Amino acid sequence: MKENKLWKLFTSTFMLSAFTFGGGFVIVSLYNKKFVEELEWLEEEEMLDITAIAQSSPGPIPVNASVILGYRMAGILGSIVAILGTILPPFVIISLISVFYTQFKSNQIIAIALQVMRAGVAAVILDVVVDLGKHVLDTKNIVYIVVMLLAFIGTYFFNVGAMYIIFTCLAIGLVTVYLDLRKEKDNGTSVDSIR
Template sequence: MVKNKTSSARSSRLWKLFLSTLYISSFTFGGGFVIVTFMKKKFVDELHWIDEQEMLDMTALAQSSPGAIAVNAAILVGWQVEGLVGMTVAVLGTIIPPMIILSVISVFYNAFAANHYIALLLKGMQAGVAAVILDVVFDLGGKVLKTRSWVYIALMAAAFVANTVFDVNVVVVILAAAAFGVVRTLNQWKKRGAK
């Protein structure tokens, strides 16, 4: 009887995970950062399956890993929530809507490309996407500022300046920040080991 309840609870959680990622992916335009924002609101704020620090770490991993940010984030969230099965369910929920939408668009591409109303719709969506990305920036940047670590704040500022002022490729910025984090962590481990 207990096994059936556990199995039923897991099935319910997997179904909710699938529907949540399907819904988020269906109604989110503008790329991975927008989807990550909605995932945070759903899985951290609403369902409390993941805490804020885990979501911040997952966002960094999703951004720095090869592939689409949305799929990478779905892999990490699904794994954290329900292991391998959760990862599979979350990825399916995330990739089904774009596959269907892009399949339809590819069939009618010429009609979409020449349509004045579609062009206006996309312009309006760009403004909304910019607002959501700003929300992500303030949210993640605020968390870095809350650490009160001058090292992380300086690293964040340096990454911003490198990308916006000196036009350094985002991949180089991310790899440099990751290398800095690894070196700093190894130095901290050595100091603890020496004590």
């Protein structure tokens, strides 16, 4: 049973990695469709958490997401299997391209194909942004919504670096968690004192 799950994990990450163009944001949205909607291995909230961690950690987003996803599915062996499934296709493709780089670089057909693929990638990334934005709005948490809007304004209008945005959001998240825990503790203490 576990071997079957590991094989499914490997083939899923391998196929997604092999046929996905456009970087981490694109593959993470496809992970969501595969592992949340199709296979139902994860909840939507878990996938959002994985996405946030993968984006904020150093390294490629798909590999980071694979580590967490694989571990969640089957422990350390699951992480290794998911990483292999994710890195093998780009490794093989980039190795082949590097051998024929000069031919690729000067080929007009490949240049046009890459331009067309950029348009498709932009559409997929926009889909991811809208999807993640909807999930934030669905929480109806004013702090999350304001942070999302301020992060967008900071990056789009003022060219604030991604790391500043991520660390600021991390700080706000930690403060929010601290205040929530403190509120729970105070409510718990007041209930105990009434008894």
